[in-house]
Each structure stands twice: as C-alpha cells, then as structure tokens.
Amino acid sequence: MAALSPNDTLNGEKVTKSMEGKIMKYIAKYCKYFLDISLQDFAFSQLPPSLVAAASIASSRHSLGLSPSWTSQLKEVTGFSVSQVQPVALALIRARDAECENVEVPCGDMLAKCNTTDHKAAEGPQHTTRVVGC
Numbered sequence: 001m002a003a004l005s006p007n008d009t010l011n012g013e014k015v016t017k018s019m020e021g022k023i024m025k026y027i028a029k030y031c032k033y034f035l036d037i038s039l040q041d042f043a044f045s046q047l048p049p050s051l052v053a054a055a056s057i058a059s060s061r062h063s064l065g066l067s068p069s070w071t072s073q074l075k076e077v078t079g080f081s082v083s084q085v086q087p088v089a090l091a092l093i094r095a096r097d098a099e100c101e102n103v104e105v106p107c108g109d110m111l112a113k114c115n116t117t118d119h120k121a122a123e124g125p126q127h128t129t130r131v132v133g134c
Contacts, residue, residue, distance in 0.1 A: 002077040003027045003057050004066075011065040023064065030060035034092045041095060047088060054078045055088035062093065 004024055008015045015023065034056035038044035044052055054074070062069040069089070070082040078085075 002071075002073050003031075003061070005071045005073050008071070009067045012067075015066075023066070026064055027057070027060050027066075030063055031056045034059045034096065037092055037095045037099065044088075044091075050078065051080060051084065051088055054080045054085050055092055058085050058089040059092040059096070062089065063096075 004015065004020060004027065010019065010023065031053075035053065038052050038056070057074065057078075058069045061067075070085055075081055
C-alpha cells in the first residue's frame with residue numbers, strides 16, 4: 001500500500017482510515033488510465049517500464065489531489081527520486097490533458113528531460129502524438 005502514506009493529505013485535509021479504501025481504488029483506476037496513455041506514445045516506450053509505472057502513481061496522486069505527489073516511501077519502494085519521476089509524470093498529465101482537448105502534443109520534448117542529468121530538454125527529433133478526444 002505504498003501508493004498511500006500515513007501523512008498524505010487530500011486537497012489539504014489529512015487522509016483518514018475511512019477514506020483509504022476508496023482512495024486506493026481511485027489510485028488503481030487512475031494508474032491504469034495513465035499506463036494506457038503511455039501506450040499511445042512511442043516516446044514512453046523508450047523509458048524503463050518501471051519509471052513509467054512510478055510516474056503513473058505520481059500522476060494519479062497529483063490528479064486526485066493527494067499531497068505530496070511523491071513520498072519518501074515511494075522513493076524507497078521504487079528506487080526513483082522525485083527528480084527522476086517528475087518529468088515523466090508531467091508528460092503523462094500533459095498527454096491526459098491533450099486527450100480531453102483532442103490536440104497535437106509533442107510529448108517527446110518533455111520525455112527528453114528524463115534522459116539528461118540537468119533535466120533540460122535534449123536536442124534531437126521530437127515525437128508528436130495525436131490523441132483521440134474524450
């Protein structure tokens with residue numbers, strides 16, 4: 001149950017025991033959704049699957065209003081720091097937002113940050129994906 005920590009807050013309020021079951025169901029549902037999004041863009045396939053999975057957890061937590069989006073417990077379990085997960089999570093959230101707007105999204109530029117040590121956009125070709133609207 002690493003996806004939910006004892007010190008989490010939901011939209012600024014402490015998560016109670018009575019809320020945990022429902023929140024975990026939503027985290028699982030959102031993780032599946034973000035993983036489905038990752039399958040729609042070739043750029044995500046260039047990353048370690050474990051990093052994409054970790055980013056789907058962070059994206060889910062962020063989307064649900066859980067704070068923090070990445071915890072020390074998640075870092076311990078996954079081996080990924082917030083600086084490693086954040087660019088991929090942002091790309092997943094951007095792809096989700098684009099799905100609802102039905103727009104062209106260059107996801108590769110955000111994912112290129114994952115492969116650089118200073119997290120600045122890497123040079124090279126950009127991949128653009130077309131996602132179907134909601």
